[in-house]
Amino acid sequence: MTTSTARTDAAPAVAVIGLGEMGAAVAAAFLDGGHATTVWNRTPDRGDALVARGAERSATVRDAVAAGDLVVVSVKGNAVARELLASAGAALAGRTVVNLTDGTSAEVRELAQWVTEQGAEYLHGQIMTIAPGVGHPEAVVFYGGAQAVYDRYQSALGLLGGRATLVAADPGVPVLYGMAVHGTMWGLLNGFLHAAAVLSSEGLPVRQFLERADASMSALMAFLPSIAECVDRGEHAVEYGALKHHLPSVEDLVRESRARGVDDDLPGSTLALVRRAVADGHADDNYSWLVEHFRGR
The missing domain is CATH 1.10.1040.10 (N-(1-d-carboxylethyl)-l-norvaline Dehydrogenase; domain 2)
Structure with missing residues:
Protein backbone atom coordinates (compact mmCIF):
# COMPACT_ATOMS: atom_id res chain seq x y z
CA MET A 1 0.00 0.00 0.00
CA THR A 2 1.01 3.61 -0.48
CA THR A 3 0.56 6.10 2.30
CA SER A 4 -1.53 9.20 1.74
CA THR A 5 -3.11 11.54 4.25
CA ALA A 6 -4.61 14.06 1.86
CA ARG A 7 -8.29 14.40 2.70
CA THR A 8 -10.78 14.80 -0.09
CA ASP A 9 -14.38 15.97 0.02
CA ALA A 10 -15.46 12.37 -0.57
CA ALA A 11 -13.39 11.05 2.32
CA PRO A 12 -15.12 11.47 5.70
CA ALA A 13 -12.99 12.02 8.77
CA VAL A 14 -12.51 8.80 10.72
CA ALA A 15 -11.89 8.16 14.41
CA VAL A 16 -10.57 4.73 15.39
CA ILE A 17 -11.08 3.68 18.99
CA GLY A 18 -8.81 0.82 20.01
CA LEU A 19 -5.41 0.07 18.47
CA GLY A 20 -4.86 -3.62 18.97
CA GLU A 21 -3.69 -5.61 15.96
CA MET A 22 -7.01 -5.21 14.14
CA GLY A 23 -7.68 -1.61 15.16
CA ALA A 24 -4.21 -0.52 14.07
CA ALA A 25 -4.64 -2.25 10.71
CA VAL A 26 -8.03 -0.60 10.24
CA ALA A 27 -6.63 2.86 11.02
CA ALA A 28 -3.78 2.27 8.57
CA ALA A 29 -6.26 1.31 5.85
CA PHE A 30 -8.17 4.57 6.32
CA LEU A 31 -4.94 6.57 6.24
CA ASP A 32 -3.92 4.81 3.04
CA GLY A 33 -7.32 5.67 1.58
CA GLY A 34 -6.84 9.39 2.14
CA HIS A 35 -9.03 9.84 5.21
CA ALA A 36 -8.15 12.23 8.00
CA THR A 37 -7.80 9.71 10.83
CA THR A 38 -7.81 10.33 14.57
CA VAL A 39 -6.82 7.49 16.87
CA TRP A 40 -7.26 6.71 20.56
CA ASN A 41 -5.99 3.87 22.71
CA ARG A 42 -5.72 3.36 26.47
CA THR A 43 -1.99 2.94 25.99
CA PRO A 44 -1.20 6.01 23.88
CA ASP A 45 2.12 4.80 22.47
CA ARG A 46 0.29 2.05 20.58
CA GLY A 47 -0.53 4.82 18.11
CA ASP A 48 3.05 6.02 17.54
CA ALA A 49 3.49 4.33 14.16
CA LEU A 50 0.13 5.65 12.93
CA VAL A 51 0.91 9.18 14.10
CA ALA A 52 4.20 8.97 12.22
CA ARG A 53 2.16 8.22 9.10
CA GLY A 54 -0.13 11.20 9.58
CA ALA A 55 -2.81 10.19 12.08
CA GLU A 56 -3.87 12.54 14.85
CA ARG A 57 -3.63 11.17 18.38
CA SER A 58 -6.44 12.07 20.76
CA ALA A 59 -6.04 12.23 24.51
CA THR A 60 -9.68 11.24 25.15
CA VAL A 61 -12.39 9.21 23.49
CA ARG A 62 -14.61 12.30 23.53
CA ASP A 63 -12.08 14.30 21.51
CA ALA A 64 -11.55 11.43 19.07
CA VAL A 65 -15.29 11.01 18.49
CA ALA A 66 -15.70 14.75 18.01
CA ALA A 67 -13.04 14.66 15.29
CA GLY A 68 -14.66 11.90 13.24
CA ASP A 69 -17.70 11.59 11.02
CA LEU A 70 -17.19 7.83 11.10
CA VAL A 71 -16.31 6.37 14.53
CA VAL A 72 -14.81 2.89 14.27
CA VAL A 73 -14.55 0.81 17.44
CA SER A 74 -12.31 -2.24 17.76
CA VAL A 75 -11.89 -3.26 21.39
CA LYS A 76 -12.26 -6.34 23.61
CA GLY A 77 -15.94 -6.89 24.16
CA ASN A 78 -19.11 -4.88 23.64
CA ALA A 79 -19.32 -3.88 27.29
CA VAL A 80 -15.98 -2.09 26.85
CA ALA A 81 -17.18 -0.59 23.57
CA ARG A 82 -20.25 0.85 25.27
CA GLU A 83 -18.22 2.16 28.21
CA LEU A 84 -15.85 3.99 25.88
CA LEU A 85 -18.59 5.39 23.65
CA ALA A 86 -20.51 6.56 26.71
CA SER A 87 -17.46 8.54 27.79
CA ALA A 88 -17.85 10.60 24.60
CA GLY A 89 -21.09 12.06 25.97
CA ALA A 90 -22.93 14.43 23.68
CA ALA A 91 -20.12 14.26 21.09
CA LEU A 92 -21.53 10.93 19.92
CA ALA A 93 -24.75 12.49 18.55
CA GLY A 94 -24.71 12.87 14.78
CA ARG A 95 -21.85 10.42 14.26
CA THR A 96 -21.93 7.02 12.61
CA VAL A 97 -20.52 4.23 14.74
CA VAL A 98 -19.01 1.20 13.00
CA ASN A 99 -18.50 -1.47 15.62
CA LEU A 100 -15.93 -4.14 14.73
CA THR A 101 -15.89 -5.60 18.24
CA ASP A 102 -16.45 -9.34 18.69
CA GLY A 103 -19.37 -10.61 20.75
CA THR A 104 -22.72 -12.33 20.47
CA SER A 105 -25.57 -11.21 18.26
CA ALA A 106 -27.61 -10.19 21.33
CA GLU A 107 -24.76 -8.04 22.66
CA VAL A 108 -24.38 -6.31 19.31
CA ARG A 109 -28.11 -5.62 19.01
CA GLU A 110 -28.19 -4.17 22.51
CA LEU A 111 -25.26 -1.89 21.75
CA ALA A 112 -26.81 -0.84 18.44
CA GLN A 113 -30.00 0.19 20.21
CA TRP A 114 -28.07 2.14 22.82
CA VAL A 115 -26.02 3.96 20.17
CA THR A 116 -29.12 5.02 18.24
CA GLU A 117 -30.68 6.25 21.49
CA GLN A 118 -27.69 8.60 21.80
CA GLY A 119 -28.56 10.17 18.44
CA ALA A 120 -25.93 8.32 16.40
CA GLU A 121 -26.18 5.84 13.54
CA TYR A 122 -24.87 2.29 13.82
CA LEU A 123 -23.33 -0.33 11.59
CA HIS A 124 -21.78 -3.58 12.71
CA GLY A 125 -18.83 -5.00 10.80
CA GLN A 126 -17.41 -8.51 10.95
CA ILE A 127 -13.95 -8.66 9.35
CA MET A 128 -13.21 -12.16 8.10
CA THR A 129 -9.44 -11.96 7.97
CA ILE A 130 -6.48 -11.50 10.29
CA ALA A 131 -4.92 -8.06 10.67
CA PRO A 132 -2.42 -8.34 7.77
CA GLY A 133 -5.33 -9.07 5.43
CA VAL A 134 -7.22 -5.86 6.21
CA GLY A 135 -7.56 -3.84 3.01
CA HIS A 136 -6.86 -6.78 0.71
CA PRO A 137 -9.10 -6.93 -2.39
CA GLU A 138 -10.24 -10.45 -1.43
CA ALA A 139 -10.84 -9.70 2.26
CA VAL A 140 -14.47 -10.31 3.24
CA VAL A 141 -16.30 -7.96 5.60
CA PHE A 142 -19.93 -8.55 6.56
CA TYR A 143 -21.87 -5.41 7.54
CA GLY A 144 -25.26 -5.02 9.17
CA GLY A 145 -27.36 -1.88 9.54
CA ALA A 146 -29.43 0.58 7.56
CA GLN A 147 -28.92 0.52 3.80
CA ALA A 148 -28.79 4.31 3.58
CA VAL A 149 -26.02 4.50 6.20
CA TYR A 150 -24.02 1.77 4.50
CA ASP A 151 -24.42 3.42 1.09
CA ARG A 152 -23.20 6.75 2.48
CA TYR A 153 -19.96 5.23 3.74
CA GLN A 154 -19.55 2.36 1.31
CA SER A 155 -16.41 3.76 -0.27
CA ALA A 156 -14.69 4.21 3.08
CA LEU A 157 -15.83 0.82 4.38
CA GLY A 158 -14.58 -0.84 1.23
CA LEU A 159 -11.05 0.13 2.26
CA LEU A 160 -11.17 -2.55 4.96
CA GLY A 161 -11.84 -5.33 2.48
CA GLY A 162 -12.55 -5.52 -1.21
CA ARG A 163 -15.40 -7.95 -0.67
CA ALA A 164 -17.46 -5.86 1.74
CA THR A 165 -21.17 -6.66 1.78
CA LEU A 166 -24.22 -5.36 3.63
CA VAL A 167 -25.85 -8.66 4.58
CA ALA A 168 -28.83 -7.40 6.61
CA ALA A 169 -30.47 -4.40 8.25
CA ASP A 170 -30.17 -6.35 11.52
CA PRO A 171 -26.71 -5.65 13.03
CA GLY A 172 -26.71 -9.07 14.67
CA VAL A 173 -26.65 -10.95 11.36
CA PRO A 174 -22.98 -10.22 10.50
CA VAL A 175 -22.03 -11.73 13.87
CA LEU A 176 -23.91 -14.92 13.00
Whole structure:
Protein backbone atom coordinates (compact mmCIF):
# COMPACT_ATOMS: atom_id res chain seq x y z
CA MET A 1 0.00 0.00 0.00
CA THR A 2 1.01 3.61 -0.48
CA THR A 3 0.56 6.10 2.30
CA SER A 4 -1.53 9.20 1.74
CA THR A 5 -3.11 11.54 4.25
CA ALA A 6 -4.61 14.06 1.86
CA ARG A 7 -8.29 14.40 2.70
CA THR A 8 -10.78 14.80 -0.09
CA ASP A 9 -14.38 15.97 0.02
CA ALA A 10 -15.46 12.37 -0.57
CA ALA A 11 -13.39 11.05 2.32
CA PRO A 12 -15.12 11.47 5.70
CA ALA A 13 -12.99 12.02 8.77
CA VAL A 14 -12.51 8.80 10.72
CA ALA A 15 -11.89 8.16 14.41
CA VAL A 16 -10.57 4.73 15.39
CA ILE A 17 -11.08 3.68 18.99
CA GLY A 18 -8.81 0.82 20.01
CA LEU A 19 -5.41 0.07 18.47
CA GLY A 20 -4.86 -3.62 18.97
CA GLU A 21 -3.69 -5.61 15.96
CA MET A 22 -7.01 -5.21 14.14
CA GLY A 23 -7.68 -1.61 15.16
CA ALA A 24 -4.21 -0.52 14.07
CA ALA A 25 -4.64 -2.25 10.71
CA VAL A 26 -8.03 -0.60 10.24
CA ALA A 27 -6.63 2.86 11.02
CA ALA A 28 -3.78 2.27 8.57
CA ALA A 29 -6.26 1.31 5.85
CA PHE A 30 -8.17 4.57 6.32
CA LEU A 31 -4.94 6.57 6.24
CA ASP A 32 -3.92 4.81 3.04
CA GLY A 33 -7.32 5.67 1.58
CA GLY A 34 -6.84 9.39 2.14
CA HIS A 35 -9.03 9.84 5.21
CA ALA A 36 -8.15 12.23 8.00
CA THR A 37 -7.80 9.71 10.83
CA THR A 38 -7.81 10.33 14.57
CA VAL A 39 -6.82 7.49 16.87
CA TRP A 40 -7.26 6.71 20.56
CA ASN A 41 -5.99 3.87 22.71
CA ARG A 42 -5.72 3.36 26.47
CA THR A 43 -1.99 2.94 25.99
CA PRO A 44 -1.20 6.01 23.88
CA ASP A 45 2.12 4.80 22.47
CA ARG A 46 0.29 2.05 20.58
CA GLY A 47 -0.53 4.82 18.11
CA ASP A 48 3.05 6.02 17.54
CA ALA A 49 3.49 4.33 14.16
CA LEU A 50 0.13 5.65 12.93
CA VAL A 51 0.91 9.18 14.10
CA ALA A 52 4.20 8.97 12.22
CA ARG A 53 2.16 8.22 9.10
CA GLY A 54 -0.13 11.20 9.58
CA ALA A 55 -2.81 10.19 12.08
CA GLU A 56 -3.87 12.54 14.85
CA ARG A 57 -3.63 11.17 18.38
CA SER A 58 -6.44 12.07 20.76
CA ALA A 59 -6.04 12.23 24.51
CA THR A 60 -9.68 11.24 25.15
CA VAL A 61 -12.39 9.21 23.49
CA ARG A 62 -14.61 12.30 23.53
CA ASP A 63 -12.08 14.30 21.51
CA ALA A 64 -11.55 11.43 19.07
CA VAL A 65 -15.29 11.01 18.49
CA ALA A 66 -15.70 14.75 18.01
CA ALA A 67 -13.04 14.66 15.29
CA GLY A 68 -14.66 11.90 13.24
CA ASP A 69 -17.70 11.59 11.02
CA LEU A 70 -17.19 7.83 11.10
CA VAL A 71 -16.31 6.37 14.53
CA VAL A 72 -14.81 2.89 14.27
CA VAL A 73 -14.55 0.81 17.44
CA SER A 74 -12.31 -2.24 17.76
CA VAL A 75 -11.89 -3.26 21.39
CA LYS A 76 -12.26 -6.34 23.61
CA GLY A 77 -15.94 -6.89 24.16
CA ASN A 78 -19.11 -4.88 23.64
CA ALA A 79 -19.32 -3.88 27.29
CA VAL A 80 -15.98 -2.09 26.85
CA ALA A 81 -17.18 -0.59 23.57
CA ARG A 82 -20.25 0.85 25.27
CA GLU A 83 -18.22 2.16 28.21
CA LEU A 84 -15.85 3.99 25.88
CA LEU A 85 -18.59 5.39 23.65
CA ALA A 86 -20.51 6.56 26.71
CA SER A 87 -17.46 8.54 27.79
CA ALA A 88 -17.85 10.60 24.60
CA GLY A 89 -21.09 12.06 25.97
CA ALA A 90 -22.93 14.43 23.68
CA ALA A 91 -20.12 14.26 21.09
CA LEU A 92 -21.53 10.93 19.92
CA ALA A 93 -24.75 12.49 18.55
CA GLY A 94 -24.71 12.87 14.78
CA ARG A 95 -21.85 10.42 14.26
CA THR A 96 -21.93 7.02 12.61
CA VAL A 97 -20.52 4.23 14.74
CA VAL A 98 -19.01 1.20 13.00
CA ASN A 99 -18.50 -1.47 15.62
CA LEU A 100 -15.93 -4.14 14.73
CA THR A 101 -15.89 -5.60 18.24
CA ASP A 102 -16.45 -9.34 18.69
CA GLY A 103 -19.37 -10.61 20.75
CA THR A 104 -22.72 -12.33 20.47
CA SER A 105 -25.57 -11.21 18.26
CA ALA A 106 -27.61 -10.19 21.33
CA GLU A 107 -24.76 -8.04 22.66
CA VAL A 108 -24.38 -6.31 19.31
CA ARG A 109 -28.11 -5.62 19.01
CA GLU A 110 -28.19 -4.17 22.51
CA LEU A 111 -25.26 -1.89 21.75
CA ALA A 112 -26.81 -0.84 18.44
CA GLN A 113 -30.00 0.19 20.21
CA TRP A 114 -28.07 2.14 22.82
CA VAL A 115 -26.02 3.96 20.17
CA THR A 116 -29.12 5.02 18.24
CA GLU A 117 -30.68 6.25 21.49
CA GLN A 118 -27.69 8.60 21.80
CA GLY A 119 -28.56 10.17 18.44
CA ALA A 120 -25.93 8.32 16.40
CA GLU A 121 -26.18 5.84 13.54
CA TYR A 122 -24.87 2.29 13.82
CA LEU A 123 -23.33 -0.33 11.59
CA HIS A 124 -21.78 -3.58 12.71
CA GLY A 125 -18.83 -5.00 10.80
CA GLN A 126 -17.41 -8.51 10.95
CA ILE A 127 -13.95 -8.66 9.35
CA MET A 128 -13.21 -12.16 8.10
CA THR A 129 -9.44 -11.96 7.97
CA ILE A 130 -6.48 -11.50 10.29
CA ALA A 131 -4.92 -8.06 10.67
CA PRO A 132 -2.42 -8.34 7.77
CA GLY A 133 -5.33 -9.07 5.43
CA VAL A 134 -7.22 -5.86 6.21
CA GLY A 135 -7.56 -3.84 3.01
CA HIS A 136 -6.86 -6.78 0.71
CA PRO A 137 -9.10 -6.93 -2.39
CA GLU A 138 -10.24 -10.45 -1.43
CA ALA A 139 -10.84 -9.70 2.26
CA VAL A 140 -14.47 -10.31 3.24
CA VAL A 141 -16.30 -7.96 5.60
CA PHE A 142 -19.93 -8.55 6.56
CA TYR A 143 -21.87 -5.41 7.54
CA GLY A 144 -25.26 -5.02 9.17
CA GLY A 145 -27.36 -1.88 9.54
CA ALA A 146 -29.43 0.58 7.56
CA GLN A 147 -28.92 0.52 3.80
CA ALA A 148 -28.79 4.31 3.58
CA VAL A 149 -26.02 4.50 6.20
CA TYR A 150 -24.02 1.77 4.50
CA ASP A 151 -24.42 3.42 1.09
CA ARG A 152 -23.20 6.75 2.48
CA TYR A 153 -19.96 5.23 3.74
CA GLN A 154 -19.55 2.36 1.31
CA SER A 155 -16.41 3.76 -0.27
CA ALA A 156 -14.69 4.21 3.08
CA LEU A 157 -15.83 0.82 4.38
CA GLY A 158 -14.58 -0.84 1.23
CA LEU A 159 -11.05 0.13 2.26
CA LEU A 160 -11.17 -2.55 4.96
CA GLY A 161 -11.84 -5.33 2.48
CA GLY A 162 -12.55 -5.52 -1.21
CA ARG A 163 -15.40 -7.95 -0.67
CA ALA A 164 -17.46 -5.86 1.74
CA THR A 165 -21.17 -6.66 1.78
CA LEU A 166 -24.22 -5.36 3.63
CA VAL A 167 -25.85 -8.66 4.58
CA ALA A 168 -28.83 -7.40 6.61
CA ALA A 169 -30.47 -4.40 8.25
CA ASP A 170 -30.17 -6.35 11.52
CA PRO A 171 -26.71 -5.65 13.03
CA GLY A 172 -26.71 -9.07 14.67
CA VAL A 173 -26.65 -10.95 11.36
CA PRO A 174 -22.98 -10.22 10.50
CA VAL A 175 -22.03 -11.73 13.87
CA LEU A 176 -23.91 -14.92 13.00
CA TYR A 177 -22.33 -15.00 9.54
CA GLY A 178 -18.90 -14.69 11.12
CA MET A 179 -19.63 -17.46 13.61
CA ALA A 180 -20.89 -19.68 10.78
CA VAL A 181 -17.63 -19.21 8.88
CA HIS A 182 -15.56 -19.88 11.98
CA GLY A 183 -17.60 -22.91 13.03
CA THR A 184 -17.18 -24.43 9.58
CA MET A 185 -13.49 -23.58 9.61
CA TRP A 186 -12.87 -25.26 12.97
CA GLY A 187 -14.78 -28.35 11.90
CA LEU A 188 -12.73 -28.55 8.71
CA LEU A 189 -9.41 -27.89 10.44
CA ASN A 190 -10.07 -30.39 13.22
CA GLY A 191 -11.15 -33.04 10.72
CA PHE A 192 -8.10 -32.42 8.59
CA LEU A 193 -5.69 -32.51 11.52
CA HIS A 194 -7.22 -35.79 12.71
CA ALA A 195 -6.69 -37.12 9.20
CA ALA A 196 -3.12 -35.82 9.28
CA ALA A 197 -2.52 -37.71 12.54
CA VAL A 198 -3.77 -40.96 11.00
CA LEU A 199 -1.68 -40.48 7.84
CA SER A 200 1.50 -39.48 9.65
CA SER A 201 1.18 -42.46 12.01
CA GLU A 202 1.87 -44.54 8.90
CA GLY A 203 4.69 -42.24 7.84
CA LEU A 204 2.67 -40.86 4.90
CA PRO A 205 3.42 -37.23 3.89
CA VAL A 206 0.32 -35.12 4.46
CA ARG A 207 1.18 -32.66 1.69
CA GLN A 208 1.44 -35.51 -0.80
CA PHE A 209 -1.99 -36.75 0.29
CA LEU A 210 -3.47 -33.31 -0.43
CA GLU A 211 -1.93 -33.25 -3.88
CA ARG A 212 -3.31 -36.67 -4.75
CA ALA A 213 -6.72 -36.12 -3.15
CA ASP A 214 -7.18 -32.60 -4.48
CA ALA A 215 -10.30 -33.37 -6.52
CA SER A 216 -11.99 -35.15 -3.61
CA MET A 217 -11.13 -32.40 -1.14
CA SER A 218 -12.35 -29.68 -3.51
CA ALA A 219 -15.60 -31.58 -4.02
CA LEU A 220 -16.32 -31.29 -0.30
CA MET A 221 -16.77 -27.51 -0.53
CA ALA A 222 -18.69 -27.87 -3.78
CA PHE A 223 -21.15 -30.15 -1.94
CA LEU A 224 -22.14 -27.51 0.63
CA PRO A 225 -24.75 -25.69 -1.54
CA SER A 226 -26.80 -28.88 -1.92
CA ILE A 227 -26.64 -29.44 1.85
CA ALA A 228 -27.73 -25.82 2.36
CA GLU A 229 -30.71 -26.30 0.05
CA CYS A 230 -31.86 -29.33 2.04
CA VAL A 231 -31.58 -27.37 5.28
CA ASP A 232 -33.45 -24.35 3.88
CA ARG A 233 -36.25 -26.54 2.49
CA GLY A 234 -36.40 -28.77 5.55
CA GLU A 235 -36.39 -31.79 3.23
CA HIS A 236 -33.69 -34.41 3.78
CA ALA A 237 -34.78 -37.51 1.86
CA VAL A 238 -32.17 -38.51 -0.70
CA GLU A 239 -31.73 -41.26 -3.28
CA TYR A 240 -27.95 -41.60 -2.95
CA GLY A 241 -25.44 -40.99 -0.16
CA ALA A 242 -27.92 -41.46 2.70
CA LEU A 243 -26.85 -41.55 6.34
CA LYS A 244 -26.85 -45.34 6.43
CA HIS A 245 -24.06 -45.34 3.84
CA HIS A 246 -21.89 -43.07 6.01
CA LEU A 247 -22.09 -45.44 8.97
CA PRO A 248 -19.57 -48.12 7.87
CA SER A 249 -16.98 -45.52 6.89
CA VAL A 250 -17.22 -43.69 10.20
CA GLU A 251 -17.00 -46.99 12.08
CA ASP A 252 -13.86 -47.89 10.12
CA LEU A 253 -12.24 -44.53 10.88
CA VAL A 254 -12.92 -44.93 14.60
CA ARG A 255 -11.45 -48.45 14.63
CA GLU A 256 -8.41 -47.35 12.61
CA SER A 257 -7.81 -44.42 14.94
CA ARG A 258 -7.95 -46.61 18.02
CA ALA A 259 -5.64 -49.20 16.50
CA ARG A 260 -3.05 -46.49 15.80
CA GLY A 261 -3.34 -44.76 19.15
CA VAL A 262 -4.82 -41.66 17.50
CA ASP A 263 -7.44 -39.78 19.55
CA ASP A 264 -10.86 -40.93 18.38
CA ASP A 265 -13.06 -38.32 20.11
CA LEU A 266 -13.79 -36.41 16.89
CA PRO A 267 -14.82 -39.35 14.66
CA GLY A 268 -16.37 -41.02 17.70
CA SER A 269 -18.69 -38.06 18.13
CA THR A 270 -19.67 -38.28 14.47
CA LEU A 271 -20.27 -42.01 14.82
CA ALA A 272 -22.59 -41.44 17.78
CA LEU A 273 -24.57 -38.82 15.80
CA VAL A 274 -24.95 -41.02 12.73
CA ARG A 275 -25.86 -44.12 14.74
CA ARG A 276 -28.52 -42.22 16.67
CA ALA A 277 -30.02 -40.77 13.48
CA VAL A 278 -30.15 -44.17 11.81
CA ALA A 279 -31.70 -45.74 14.92
CA ASP A 280 -34.32 -42.97 14.97
CA GLY A 281 -35.48 -43.82 11.47
CA HIS A 282 -33.39 -41.47 9.32
CA ALA A 283 -31.23 -44.08 7.60
CA ASP A 284 -32.46 -42.98 4.17
CA ASP A 285 -32.10 -39.25 4.82
CA ASN A 286 -29.30 -36.99 3.66
CA TYR A 287 -26.44 -36.16 6.00
CA SER A 288 -28.12 -32.75 6.16
CA TRP A 289 -30.68 -34.25 8.56
CA LEU A 290 -28.13 -33.90 11.37
CA VAL A 291 -28.93 -30.18 11.42
CA GLU A 292 -31.99 -31.23 13.41
CA HIS A 293 -29.71 -32.71 16.05
CA PHE A 294 -27.80 -29.45 16.34
CA ARG A 295 -31.12 -27.61 16.57
CA GLY A 296 -31.87 -29.73 19.62
CA ARG A 297 -34.83 -31.55 18.07
